[in-house]
Amino acid sequence: MPRTISALVRNEPGVLAEMSEAIRKYNVNIKSISAGETENPDISRLTIGLVGQDEDIRKITEDIAEMDVIIQVDDLARKEFVDRELVLIKVAMEPAVTPQIMQIFEVFRANVVGMGQETITVEMSGDREKIDGLINMLKPHGIKSMCRSGMIALKRGDD
Amino acid sequence: MPRTISALVRNEPGVLAEMSEAIRKYNVNIKSISAGETENPDISRLTIGLVGQDEDIRKITEDIAEMDVIIQVDDLARKEFVDRELVLIKVAMEPAVTPQIMQIFEVFRANVVGMGQETITVEMSGDREKIDGLINMLKPHGIKSMCRSGMIALKRGDD
Structure with a gap:
């Protein structure tokens, strides 16, 4: 672990x-x-x-x-801490699967930040499990490139 | 620079x-x-x-x-690249200024991820200018602690 x-x-x-x-x-x-x-x-x-x-x-x-x-x-x-990570993912997008991919983005509240002829780039922040979840959903469609920030964290509460 | x-x-x-x-x-x-x-x-x-x-x-x-x-x-x-950064900020929050601070969060689309008796913790992603903007708005209220992920980036377009 x-x-x-x-x-x-x-x-x-x-x-x-x-x-x-x-x-x-x-x-x-x-x-x-x-x-x-x-x-x-x-x-x-x-x-x-x-x-x-x-x-x-x-x-x-x-x-x-x-x-x-x-x-x-x-x-x-x-x-006890709040942890978050940021990811940018460029995924292949063929017209036939566009609605499917857009639905994944919506479920995960991922924001589209760029678009090419054959790819779409999104950003999402969340804990490690959420980031891994999005990656697993997008993998079958073909991840072209990806950049993770690594975890950042702050203690919970007032300290 | x-x-x-x-x-x-x-x-x-x-x-x-x-x-x-x-x-x-x-x-x-x-x-x-x-x-x-x-x-x-x-x-x-x-x-x-x-x-x-x-x-x-x-x-x-x-x-x-x-x-x-x-x-x-x-x-x-x-x-040409898309750049993003993630920040977690814990800011002091007195009841008298709560509406003001919540309005700043709304304008910047920052998400509340934790709350204590005297502080509130938010996350926000954006480019460097947006992150600096949020920090400058929150500074007068008292930033208790802060963690920035550092910039991550992917090339624009399909490459």
């Missing part, structure tokens, strides 16, 4: 190199990573999905917590 | 360490990074926003293109 950690880091060159080096040392794969600015321009928030042994991931979290550039690191498996 | 590059990479341990090391060598800052699975489970797509001299970013793109794990790398500044 993938584990997700969330870290607040100082915006300094080399932060990502340092963190990914800490992960590379253990036999753990990065499934997704997502980093962007926060309310403070000097600080970024990283959300990293990891696949590996729980024990190795625990050690990685400890190693990361000790770095100078790290302000805070949370293991999201242990907390 | 931030520049965005998009890379298709093989899912191997250490890919991110290798790429971020290549970026660290030049005096370039990673503004955002977003990596997730593609339609092929062995391949991930990375979208990286960089801030630095154009010449340095050109060299980074060249260095990355030569790596064994890299399948394709595009400089998105030079192509």
Whole structure:
């Protein structure tokens, strides 16, 4: 099962190199990573999905917590959090199946953001299960290209 | 001006360490990074926003293109593409300003995903300008925490 950690880091060159080096040392794969600015321009928030042994991931979290550039690191498996992911999907669209595909978009509340002669591009946000659900429904029609943002998350409640 | 590059990479341990090391060598800052699975489970797509001299970013793109794990790398500044970003924002909410805040959410089509005694959490996807717009509107009310996915992008049209 993938584990997700969330870290607040100082915006300094080399932060990502340092963190990914800490992960590379253990036999753990990065499934997704997502980093962007926060309310403070000097600080970024990283959300990293990891696949590996729980024990190795625990050690990685400890190693990361000790770095100078790290302000805070949370293991999201242990907390209540809201998680979301964004996906862009370009799917083949033949005239005969257009109504079917449009119905899938409607059920999933996916928004059309682009159209070509033979393809249509949609965006959708949701939790991992919803994203996987849309992908599974569109797969038989032929996914031409796809881009997932990786999970982002915030704690539930007022904290 | 931030520049965005998009890379298709093989899912191997250490890919991110290798790429971020290549970026660290030049005096370039990673503004955002977003990596997730593609339609092929062995391949991930990375979208990286960089801030630095154009010449340095050109060299980074060249260095990355030569790596064994890299399948394709595009400089998105030079192509037509659809870009989107996802944000989760937890904003302070006092009863007196609730109608005002709800109106901002409605205008931006932001979805409420969580609520506490003193805060409300919304998600919204859009291009960078729309995300920045929502943040600027909510700032005066007090942003308690925020998580941005970093930009993801796909080429326009059928390619």
